[in-house]
Amino acid sequence: MHQLRNFAMSKVTIVDVHTHVYPPRYVSILKSRTTVPYVRDTTPGQPSRLIILPGEDSPSSHSTAAGRPIGPEYYDINAKIAFMDTHGIDVSVISLANPWLDFLDPREAAAVAREINYDLDSMCKTYPGRLFAFGALPLSGTTDVIVNEIERLPGYNYMRGVIMGTGGLGNGLDDLSLDPVYRALEANNMTIFLHPHYGLPKEVFGPRAAEYGHVLPLALGFPLETTVAVSRMILSGVFDRFPKLQVLLAHSGGTLPFLAGRLESCIAHDAHYRPEGRRSIWDVLKVNIMLDAVVYSELGVRAAAAASGGDRVLFGTDHPFFPPLEAEEDAKGESADGKQSEKWLSVTTNYKAIRDAFSDNNGQEESVLGGNAIRLLRLA
Amino acid sequence: MHQLRNFAMSKVTIVDVHTHVYPPRYVSILKSRTTVPYVRDTTPGQPSRLIILPGEDSPSSHSTAAGRPIGPEYYDINAKIAFMDTHGIDVSVISLANPWLDFLDPREAAAVAREINYDLDSMCKTYPGRLFAFGALPLSGTTDVIVNEIERLPGYNYMRGVIMGTGGLGNGLDDLSLDPVYRALEANNMTIFLHPHYGLPKEVFGPRAAEYGHVLPLALGFPLETTVAVSRMILSGVFDRFPKLQVLLAHSGGTLPFLAGRLESCIAHDAHYRPEGRRSIWDVLKVNIMLDAVVYSELGVRAAAAASGGDRVLFGTDHPFFPPLEAEEDAKGESADGKQSEKWLSVTTNYKAIRDAFSDNNGQEESVLGGNAIRLLRLA
Numbered sequence: 001m002h003q004l005r006n007f008a009m010s011k012v013t014i015v016d017v018h019t020h021v022y023p024p025r026y027v028s029i030l031k032s033r034t035t036v037p038y039v040r041d042t043t044p045g046q047p048s049r050l051i052i053l054p055g056e057d058s059p060s061s062h063s064t065a066a067g068r069p070i071g072p073e074y075y076d077i078n079a080k081i082a083f084m085d086t087h088g089i090d091v092s093v094i095s096l097a098n099p100w101l102d103f104l105d106p107r108e109a110a111a112v113a114r115e116i117n118y119d120l121d122s123m124c125k126t127y128p129g130r131l132f133a134f135g136a137l138p139l140s141g142t143t144d145v146i147v148n149e150i151e152r153l154p155g156y157n158y159m160r161g162v163i164m165g166t167g168g169l170g171n172g173l174d175d176l177s178l179d180p181v182y183r184a185l186e187a188n189n190m191t192i193f194l195h196p197h198y199g200l201p202k203e204v205f206g207p208r209a210a211e212y213g214h215v216l217p218l219a220l221g222f223p224l225e226t227t228v229a230v231s232r233m234i235l236s237g238v239f240d241r242f243p244k245l246q247v248l249l250a251h252s253g254g255t256l257p258f259l260a261g262r263l264e265s266c267i268a269h270d271a272h273y274r275p276e277g278r279r280s281i282w283d284v285l286k287v288n289i290m291l292d293a294v295v296y297s298e299l300g301v302r303a304a305a306a307a308s309g310g311d312r313v314l315f316g317t318d319h320p321f322f323p324p325l326e327a328e329e330d331a332k333g334e335s336a337d338g339k340q341s342e343k344w345l346s347v348t349t350n351y352k353a354i355r356d357a358f359s360d361n362n363g364q365e366e367s368v369l370g371g372n373a374i375r376l377l378r379l380a
Numbered sequence: 381m382h383q384l385r386n387f388a389m390s391k392v393t394i395v396d397v398h399t400h401v402y403p404p405r406y407v408s409i410l411k412s413r414t415t416v417p418y419v420r421d422t423t424p425g426q427p428s429r430l431i432i433l434p435g436e437d438s439p440s441s442h443s444t445a446a447g448r449p450i451g452p453e454y455y456d457i458n459a460k461i462a463f464m465d466t467h468g469i470d471v472s473v474i475s476l477a478n479p480w481l482d483f484l485d486p487r488e489a490a491a492v493a494r495e496i497n498y499d500l501d502s503m504c505k506t507y508p509g510r511l512f513a514f515g516a517l518p519l520s521g522t523t524d525v526i527v528n529e530i531e532r533l534p535g536y537n538y539m540r541g542v543i544m545g546t547g548g549l550g551n552g553l554d555d556l557s558l559d560p561v562y563r564a565l566e567a568n569n570m571t572i573f574l575h576p577h578y579g580l581p582k583e584v585f586g587p588r589a590a591e592y593g594h595v596l597p598l599a600l601g602f603p604l605e606t607t608v609a610v611s612r613m614i615l616s617g618v619f620d621r622f623p624k625l626q627v628l629l630a631h632s633g634g635t636l637p638f639l640a641g642r643l644e645s646c647i648a649h650d651a652h653y654r655p656e657g658r659r660s661i662w663d664v665l666k667v668n669i670m671l672d673a674v675v676y677s678e679l680g681v682r683a684a685a686a687a688s689g690g691d692r693v694l695f696g697t698d699h700p701f702f703p704p705l706e707a708e709e710d711a712k713g714e715s716a717d718g719k720q721s722e723k724w725l726s727v728t729t730n731y732k733a734i735r736d737a738f739s740d741n742n743g744q745e746e747s748v749l750g751g752n753a754i755r756l757l758r759l760a
Binding site for chain 1: 551552554555580581583584585586587588591592593594595596598599600603604607608611612615616631632635637638639640641642643644645646647648649650651652653675676677678679680682683686687702703704705725726729733
């Protein structure tokens with residue numbers, strides 16, 4: 001707690017690049033649906049519940065049957081600002097939470113994307129200078145529709161990129177059909193915030209997975225999904241064709257920093273994959289990739305900085321996910337009413353990891369906390 | 381090259397804990413089979429080909445249709461010694477390569493395990509002091525059969541543990557039915573060398589995966605398989621029930637070091653998984669886990685050492701896999717005959733990663749290169 005106060009009181013500008021919202025219009029869409037993803041209004045007096053992950057609506061799964069309660073922190077931008085104030089965060093780059101617009105009927109995708117991006121930009125306007133945004137793309141639409149939306153983004157005041165899942169147009173991010181999309185993003189200086197949602201097939205986690213709650217799909221499935229997705233982009237030459245494309249990877253790259261060496265080695269030893277003039281993954285990491293610092297350990301932050309450079313690692317929180325558990329609040333003798341002003345363990349863990357990782361490195365801590373985001377995402 | 385000579389000429393004892401053999405008896409078993417895993421004798425004058433991975437025998441896959449050539453380095457222990465001499469390795473802890481005995485008819489598993497373990501120990505006898513072994517278990521047999529084999533292992537001179545895949549008895553390593561196996565291994569001071577084989581379902585890598593050769597399944601699928609397997613052991617309480625059990629994780633833990641923080645955070649925030657008196661993953665990493673240093677990057681070795689301690693990271697090569705490509709040899713103007721005395725890129729990359737990771741840390745480099753293995757596996 002002491003450390004956080006220091007952050008808040010110092011002159012360092014703290015920027016959160018990984019923080020999600022579901023604008024009210026998006027919540028309405030989810031409420032109108034009855035299959036995943038959707039929002040279920042349950043018992044009167046109880047919060048609605050958000051059901052976004054496959055299997056969360058399965059009554060046979062004791063840990064995920066109920067989805068998660070959705071309160072103002074999901075859709076009310078004032079709750080976001082309160083969270084920022086509690087944690088000493090000066091600026092947030094908000095993004096639509098998963099599963100974004102991936103599930104939309106192609107015929108409505110273009111209109112919804114336009115409306116949601118308008119909503120996001122409008123939210124930013126209500127707190128000038130404190131909020132910027134990654135927009136959403138109508139990826140279920142045609143390439144023309146997607147490119148049109150990208151070209152509209154610079155017209156907004158606060159748009160700095162787009163959040164994207166790993167599905168692309170349905171065949172992943174190594175799909176050549178995405179080239180017009182990548183070209184438009186590169187030409188319009190729009191960073192891709194690449195974020196997981198679909199995880200791994202559930203058989204990977206074995207017959208006992210449900211006993212461990214959401215741990216295996218969230219702790220391992222999500223990062224592995226991101227790692228596979230960005231590796232497919234690299235192997236298919238996306239960064240060779242679009243050498244200025246910028247991609248911010250969620251959760252410190254999934255595990256790309258740790259496995260980059262093995263990827264390079266496997267490429268160097270593969271008799272069947274011998275691309276000409278290939279850029280090394282280490283080069284791509286330092287030129288095209290940014291990594292958030294949402295990795296919950298000092299060694300993770302150090303590995304991220306070693307992979308992409310301390311000038312390309314950016315503080316984030318993953319708010320509103322990973323709130324404190326009620327049990328923890330009770331243990332501290334605080335009431336649920338105190339939640340708003342309570343510091344979140346998920347945030348203090350990441351603050352501490354950054355502080356510890358850069359304790360011997362003058363200035364780099366401040367860059368990761370905010371300077372890098374300000375420079376790379378043009379927030380000043 | 382210069383660095384390697386220094387190693388070889390210095391007094392440091394270098395121990396390779398990750399190095400595989402297929403004893404001739406095992407090759408005969410594979411040659412008698414016609415489905416994966418098997419060995420195919422093809423064109424006269426050409427080496428036999430090893431087909432162990434699902435899909436390698438599919439004629440539709442251009443990159444994996446042919447399996448890999450299998451020469452003396454796979455089955456001749458003299459070739460192992462020659463490789464060790466070339467790379468300055470004093471001692472190797474050999475282990476049967478995947479897929480071990482997992483595929484055997486349960487009725488023959490016990491007898492084959494006994495024979496293979498006899499073969500491994502006999503190989504070690506031919507070069508006293510230079511070879512030790514991880515044995516193989518008849519995991520398709522009953523628990524009694526498996527425990528019987530474990531109890532025979534201390535009777536050998538050179539057995540220091542067992543190599544195991546992630547399948548266990550068919551339901552993974554968090555299967556409570558494995559408790560007698562873990563109990564016997566703990567009681568007999570036999571380290572588990574946990575190694576991947578099955579990878580991830582191929583749809584994870586998308587429709588273009590075959591274009592990238594073996595890169596995605598080998599570079600990402602293998603490590604992710606290991607990470608999921610050991611995470612399931614941790615979450616199911618294996619290390620709570622068997623607090624002295626020792627597990628050496630292949631490929632620096634897959635990606636356990638990088639994701640340990642996220643695992644801890646997801647556990648701390650999961651309302652449905654609240655085990656009592658749970659040991660933290662960081663504690664398990666430092667008490668029960670050893671990590672090989674087969675990660676091909678300085679940052680990977682640093683992360684491994686940060687996770688388990690520099691006293692629990694152990695040099696390895698993954699020989700005979702990842703030999704130099706013929707193309708590389710041609711480029712250097714060397715003939716295939718020169719292969720035996722040529723240094724392997726996969727090995728020099730790991731040597732360099734260790735050297736760079738510990739350049740500022742007196743003595744730790746020597747521990748990782750050999751001292752840790754000698755102490756933890758009782759090789760002296």
